[in-house]
Amino acid sequence: MNCETALVLIYDLVDGEILPKDEILLKEHLAICQHCQTTLKSIEKAEKIYKHEILVTPAPDSVNTITKQVLENKNVFSLQSKKPYWSTKRIVYYLGTMAASFAAFIYLAGSLIIVNLASKIDLTSAISNTSSSNFNLDMSFSQFIESDLLNLLSTITNNISQSTLLKDLAIILFLVSLQFTISYLFTQNKIKQDNKL
Amino acid sequence: MNPGAILAVTLFSLMISFGLTAAALATRGFWPNLAEELDTISLSNSLWRRFLVGFINALISFIIFAITTKHGALGLIGLIIFSIAIIFTFVGLVAEFCLWGRKILVLRDSPNSLFTQTITGGITLSIILLIPFAGQTIFFVVLFQSLGTTIYWLFQRKSLYKT
Secondary structure, eight states: OOHHHHHHHHHHHHHTOOOHHHHHHHHHHHHHOHHHHHHHHHHHHHHHHHHHHOOOOOOTTHHHHHHHHHHHOGGGGOOOOOOOSOOHHHHHHHHHHHHHHHHHHHHHHHHHHHHHHHHHOOOHHHHHHOSOOOOOTTOOHHHHIIIIIHHHHHHHHHHHHHOHHHHHHHHHHHHHHHHHHHHHHHTTSOOOGGGOO | OOHHHHHHHHHHHHHHHHHHHHHHHHHHHHOHHHHHHHHHHHHHSOHHHHHHHHHHHHHHHHHHHHHHTTSHHHHHHHHHHHHHHHHHHHHHHHHHHHHHHHHHHGGGTSOOOHHHHHHHHHHHHHHHHTSTTHHHHHHHHHHHHHHHHHHHHHHHTGGGSOO
């Protein structure tokens, strides 16, 4: 709460019209703000002086006169139309956030799954069944896939499966990203204007 | 549990909580702007949201620490991440102690200084920590909240000054 808002609540407090919720907030602010404490004291002092020295008596029929004037003026009761909650901007914002979160999740989960799957695939037996592992220009595409590509894949997967360090590193990267994403998504609520410094 | 163990736990709890209160006071004294920003963040965001953010971050940091301890060099990264989480918790306690103190001192219906609020909050939490099991649970909840407050501060501190 800033001092500007506190001043409004101080007047409400002095008038005895403050809500209990606001009173707690005001007291919290008063506890740390010397300036507002002084303001409250001076307003209370002024209020006491006015209460004891000036006596205001309403004129006879004043209430009836005011009510009549208010009722005659139809515009008094026309309220400003409230803005709808769901605007295009808001929908785009929500959809964008959801899409970004989903994309981030897919990317992170996908990378983790691929590393895990790659470490589990055992292609050694598949390689041993292939007749030729030498590359020559006459071989068909299927032959190329069976020979060299499988050799390459098996080398990579063997390296990965032998080292748990890579797997753990992938898990750690995933967890750190998850930590950041959760923290970011949670902390996106806006701070109330009253609480800004 | 034998009386010696009870005394040891009590003394340990008191040392921890009073040490943290003193650290919170020192932080407030040396970095008043940081303390004020943390106060604002703790008042602006709900208790449970801060707890949830703190709890998730603490859990993930601990898992990372547990995984990395298996590997030599990687263990250092885990240790750093876990240490950062602990430091963040201590930083957040500056606001939490003050918040507790303020809530309690409001009952006295008199304005108080930040010093009194921090001391009151620290003493209250120290006494709460002495309650077996329940006290420690509450203290851990406050610690998670503190971590959450600091995480919130990291992400929201710029928006504190926007008008």
